[in-house]
Amino acid sequence: MINLKNFKLISCFIVSVLFVFVTIDFVPVDADARGRGGGGRGGGGHSAHRSGGGGHQRSANVNRSGPSRSGSMKSSRSGSSSRSRNASQNTNRQGNRQGNAQNSQGNRQDNVQNRRDVNPEDRHDNLDDHRDERWDHQDDVRDERRDYSEDVRSERREYAEHNEWNNGIVEWNEGSEWGALVAAGVFVTGTAIAVSAMNNAPCTMTSAVINGQTYYQCDQYWYQEAYQGGEVVYVVVNSPY
């Protein structure tokens, strides 16, 4: 026997489904409804946004550098400080560990056997060929992605003022004017300027190869490309002449 509450719930559900179906068929879905991820659009609420954007766009303000980029067990800001420890506290942990290890040994062995069946050991036979395959793969990826990378490189800023990998790179904000950098007196020898900033410089850049090194001139200043903090930047240098 269907009680009143269940009947109301069922009717609520049916009408809601009807409403959603009819709305999707005849009425443009408003942003709010789509944001709630309502069914019927094949899930993936963000897919429409992504596919609708045409070409790939990357934010100019994404920061790609930080302490974790170092992959070091020492923080880049760290000195050589260390803490003392109390070695006498260790004995209990050792006992617990061995007990736990024995308990789980059986289960793991079963799992290991199962997984080894799935992952045959002939994987190692492929190691010799691996490098060649990887290079081929990389060549393909490189070709595919180089165009994309070059497109976005001028748009994105890959540095930040709060980390140590990018020391010395002149900050270039959206809307900053080249004249402001000049006024700030940053064009002294040794100062690094981001590639994106140079691409926006209001001058015609000329280049010259001298002693195997490429120099660039923009107005009265000379630059060289250089690695700084893992990124390619322009560095203000003295005139090579």
Add this chain to the structure above:
Amino acid sequence: MKKYFQLLFLLMIVTVLACTQEKPGNESQSSETQEQAADNTAQQDDSKQAGDDNKEEKPTQSKIDEFANTSLQKMFDFIANTQKLKVNVASTFDVLQRNGQLIEFGGNTEWIIRRPDHVLIDSLSWEGDDRIFYFDGKDITYYDSGHNVYAIAPKAGDLDQAFDYFVGKLNMPLPLTELFSVKHPFDLNTAVSSSKYLGEAILNGVDCDEFTFRFPDTDLQIWIKAGDQPLPQRVVITYKDSPGQPQYKAQFSDWDLSSVLPDKLFKFVPPKDSRKIIFAAGSRNTGNSAGKSEGETDK
């Protein structure tokens, strides 16, 4: 048709209201669910309390697992004593953005080492930039495919000296160099404030032992292959003192300690149209000391 929609819309509102009013009744019917929720809340409180306890952990209360320390030491020693190796590393790192969001970047790197003084580190980022570090005992060469540029820094010595120079003097990022160096990154007896053995695990079909360590500036979680070749299978490094506590993660695969590694592997051949650039060792001030160029070889 328009009337039909209006009617349907009204009906929808009415039914939604009806459903809303039913909610208290439904909740009273599901006392089990309530209890479960209460349990969850209690668990959350407990975990929060545990988190608070961790925060208040003092060095004097820290615990050292000798098995963990010994295992890490053995891993470092084993790698240091391995004369040649190849391994693939899939890595990610978080970067805190100015709006407070952590964004993950990553890539795949192939390490090829022939001790004492040959190494090739080929990193392909997710963005498509291929950056290759070469060292042959005499010169460090760093190639960037995105810009098609390379720089050469003369540096005679072994791998440790090359890594120290590249990371320390040239201020270039080169993750995991500590792992492959002969010298250990620090004295485990003094640098580890806490260590634990979390138990056995299987990563990509490899039997591992899982450990955690707390260093002065970072936390390390590491899975080391069980057996007589204690090679790392995965590491997670947390920069606990950095804003956002970003992480570096690396998954190792295809360890190869037996392949022949000829000289040509470590020889850099400038690609077509590539440009030679310089290393600009950075300093904090954008002043006179910054951008000191190093590594020019055309003399």
